[in-house]
Amino acid sequence: MSNNTSTTETLNQDWLGDDDIYRENILDHYKNPRNSGKLKKYTQTHKEHNPLCGDEIQIYLLIKKEKISSISFEAKGCAISVASMSLLSEWAKQKSVEEIKKLNPEKMIEMLGIKLGIVRMKCALLGLKTILNALEAENESYNK
Amino acid sequence: MNLKKDFPMLNKTIYLDNAASSLTPTPVVKATEEYYKLYRANVHRGLYKEAEKATKEYELAREKVARFINASPEEITFTSGTTASINLLAYSLSKALKEGDEILLSQLEHHSNLVPWQQLAKEKKLILKFIKVKDFQLDMEDFKNALSEKTKIISIAYVSNVLGTIAPVEQIAIEAKKYNPIIVVDAAQAVGHIPIDIKKLNCDFLCFSGHKMLGPTGIGIMYGKKEKLEKISPFLYGGSMIKSVSFSKTEFADLPYKFEAGTPNISGAIGLAAAIDYLTAIGIKNITHTETELTSYALKKLSALHNVELYGLTNAPEQRTSVISFNIKNIHSHDIAHILAGQNIAIRAGHMCAMPLVQEVLKQQAVCRISFSFYNTHRDIDYLITALKKIQNKLK
Secondary structure (H helix, E strand, C coil): CHHHHHHHHHHHHHHCCCHHHHCHHHHHHHHCCCCECCCCCECEEEEEEECCCCEEEEEEEEEECCEEEEEEEEEECCHHHHHHHHHHHHHHCCCEHHHHHCCCHHHHHHHHCCCCCHHHHHHHHHHHHHHHHHHHCCCCCECC | CCHHHHCHHHHCCEECECCCCCCCCHHHHHHHHHHHHHCCCCCCCCCCHHHHHHHHHHHHHHHHHHHHHCCCHHHEEEECCHHHHHHHHHHHHHCCCCCCCEEEEECCCCHHHCHHHHHHHHHHCCEEEEECEECCEECHHHHHHHCCCCEEEEEEECECCCCCEECCHHHHHHHHCCCCCEEEEECCCCCCCCCCCHHHHCCCEEEEECCCCCCCCCCEEEEECHHHHHHCCCCCCCCCCEEEECCCCEEECCCCHHHCCCCCCHHHHHHHHHHHHHHHHHCHHHHHHHHHHHHHHHHHHHHCCCCEEEECCCCCHHHECCEEEEEECCECHHHHHHHHHHCCEECEEECCCCHHHHHHHCCCCCEEEEECCCCCCHHHHHHHHHHHHHHHHHHC
């Protein structure tokens, strides 16, 4: 029945999330996240979590002359949230604070290069939320 | 009964999220369609033919629900669902409570049977206690210790939506008799899976939803013992729940209308009746048997996988239903659910609207959950297991 087919197509279209999002690139960043750990010296740190699924990211930033001199993070969560944060951390190195603040969800998704539905979007954007809030907050710094 | 014809979604999806909501068979959809097309009218008001028919079908639905749980029709109130029913009770029962009174829940509760009481306790300075979970069951020793003359309300999930554990409600009622608290049962996960007999349970109130038992969404039931319902005040006020209204005062309607303000979910009630017909034709005992069998098979297959952690009783099939929560170590439940979805296998991942149970008792951030209905098959489970193995290879 043609009706059934079009509904199926719509279901597949709306869903936007087949195995594609778990392709090599994402899996690699999930299994071997870049810049993982805690910086010895940092000027900013901030933690965010997604209460619905338990994804958690803590970011450490060393900012010198308005640039991200070093960045690291500790993440606990799903493949998308960890991989996104890992990709973001690579991109953020040596970028100016201003450039980071210009990042928005659209640019973040572009950076990831995968299509995401509404549900997983939050996972992908957790890293972005964390770094932006880290830059906003007047928070603790640590200097050994 | 032809499963593929009655449940078209089964042709495309391996649906394993029945604890969230069941599928709705074609006869139920047809029953609601008939209302909308052929006798679309409000109930209890009009004098014309369609109004008569609508009223008759609505009240017939009430009678069917009553028979389904061994109660009388005047003890059955239609609501929008379990959550609404429990909120109604929390509100209406609160009038008789004072500071220091205790409400006893369990650690297994779904948010809908936790948050209303929690907020009530905050507002009226009541004490909220939780029966502990031990080995995935209610710790009856802990229950006996928590019970006292201060306990005014006990509200328990008949079946846990995370662990599938069946609570010993009858035993709880017997044990509590000496203090005579109000006993409320959240039967959302029990209906359509195990038989419900309110006389056997001897509870004062029992709530459930239509959409978890093949019915439409937006309809649910609050059952209450007649003498208890007569004592408590309504929650919602307005049309339909009155006998007479003047500018200065109102006389409320008799049971069960006292708690049904406004135009009810007429099509929902009619659909629910059709769902009861469908389930009764198969026989609840047969359904329980089929699901128990599927559960044993699934537990066997799941526990044979590497790195799987199962939550719930694995050796007591009579004490649990077909709700199975699990985790695969080092793989996030959301990733699992997402990849399975790509293969048209529908499972649930997260905290199941039971954050305290999952996060504080099971100590997990999130879990995966599969839950069966009688239309699931061994093949569904085989597909799931194959898919899980592939995921383990991919994400390890």
